[in-house]
Amino acid sequence: MASVLSYESLVHAVAGAVGSVTAMTVFFPLDTARLRLQVDEKRKSKTTHMVLLEIIKEEGLLAPYRGWFPVISSLCCSNFVYFYTFNSLKAVWVKGQRSTTGKDLVVGFVAGVVNVLLTTPLWVVNTRLKLQGAKFRNEDIVPTNYKGIIDAFHQIIRDEGILALWNGTFPSLLLVFNPAIQFMFYEGLKRQLLKKRMKLSSLDVFIIGAISKAIATTVTYPMQTVQSILRFGRHRLNPENRTLGSLRNVLYLLHQRVKRFGIMGLYKGLEAKLLQTVLTAALMFLVYEKLTAATFTVMGLKNVRKR
Template identity: 90%
Template sequence: FLDAFHQIIRDEGVLALWNGTFPSLLLVFNPAIQFMFYEGSKRKLLKKQLQLTSLDAFVIGAIAKAVATTLTYPLQTVQSILRFGRHRLNPENRTLGSLRNVLYLLQQRVRRFGIMGLYKGLEAKLLQTVLTAALMFLVYEKLTAATFTVMGLKHSRKH
């Protein structure tokens, strides 16, 4: 472990220890988009019907995750490139985790593979995450309803 640590510092500099940190921080947008889309869709649906069914929660959760993942996937691609070292540094800025290099790597990816290069592997990522998110929202809704019932509180449709 320490040998690798010293080798990275020697070969790439101290800042290389944080490769991929900036895109990781940007990926906070993924769950934010997911929850925003889920809650917005749920509110719209509850204006038309009295309660959310299990199927509703499952489908809305799946769609919310698909939307969030599709929107943030280019950043996940850059994060992967930075993490596994498959990149050429921007000669103007050797700090890998910077916004400038995130944009540089996105630009290089588009030049090399076209706009679809930003989404290479998206299908596998969607298969990996959408079902999990759909089940998570279904369980969340069921646990919330059960908690309100056990506590003897009226379950608000707008929670």
């Protein structure tokens, strides 16, 4: 119990949250482009920079930052939960011993499940707020009119029921493999580098953070596309497919995507996603590692757990 409620876990959680907020703020427009490419299937522009230019031209200079606050709020909560759970579980399981790739994967998976169940409502709301006011090419998308985070929660619960806040939970649970794979590769690469040197440089952290996220994103991207569509929840789906997040609906959306756009349709927006998520993850890990190390140094403590 002491390991779960430890000061060390709290430091990791705060550092992870701050790192993610900093990185996402820097690369937020790339995430906006990625989301448009995933959700608006009839948009002709295929590249990140062309989509961003279209958004700015049609919706204004600040449009790429639409929905910044709810996204940052959700991300802060989400990464706090994930980093706290990951490091607490690792402290309990490893207990001062050297961790392994298998343990990192299992701990990352469990931390991801906890994170999904607690924070999915926040992500459903921020996805809708981020796309509100967007000019869509797809006429099947139903527009929304939310005044803010609280109003979005109220309208969704009133019009669609409270379970709509967990739209996309099923693919999200499958997607816990994304951070699990990411942390498995990150921790593994980190251990390998630390065998050769006493301390990792900022460049080392940035590179291994980028590599680990690139692998995780590429492997899980088709499910991320389905997740975005389900979270948005404003497509006019067939009545028999209204149970958002069910296995049947996930398979239906994957099938429709392949049917309309071919197998590569599952990877529409991957360029924007890789550009955004790789750079964001790399910067996040860099801020996380530096902030964690600085905090332990200032407090006169050592991060003694072997990674």
